[in-house]
Amino acid sequence: MCRRQQKAMNTCMKQYATQDEQDSAREEWFATMDKRREEREQKEAKKKIDEVFWREWWAKDPNEKPGQTGKGGP
Template sequence: MAPSPAEIEAAPRLPMPSRNPLPLSSGQEAQVRELYHARVRGYCAAEIKLFAECALGKTFTAPFKCRQQNRAMNTCMVAHATQAEQDSAREEWFATRLKRQREREGKEARKKEQEKFHREWWGLPQEDRDGDKGREVLRKAERVGGFPKRDEGQLSKDRHR
């Protein structure tokens, strides 16, 4: 869900590094595209709603029966889907990166609190509550092959025969 204009203005903004910033990762580009498409849909919300109301209950006949609304919707979207709008969506993405960073940090802190509560709730010993024992188990290499320790290094059981 796209943030409202009031939320965007209230968020602290960092200046965009340059007019033509370094390339973003594919995930970041997807976030910019999502923001861009949400903005375009926001501009054309009335036309989209009219087409959706017309197409309600219709299947493959919707483009034919609702041709006028479909054309109005597409015309609006093409008019607003410009490179300038894409650039402004990219600028908005860069401007709100501090807000996203704070949200990520908040999620991480909540996750740690939930893990701590979980350990306390289930009455795990104090050394298990801290999580070092669990991390130690994860650090050990996983055994592959399923042989018991006494059979390690030996040929498979089929070859003994």
């Protein structure tokens, strides 16, 4: 979420929400904190895997035919 929109939402909550609504929102935020952390970790892991893939992809020899095992060998 963009910082500006988050600040606008928080300002609106402080101005118009009842204490029960604020407590409910806080409770929901803390309840889903672990889920958000896991999603962030999964996204980082995928990013690292993708980075390795693309490094290998761009390091390929363009003259190599599909099925060749690379340098050397029979």
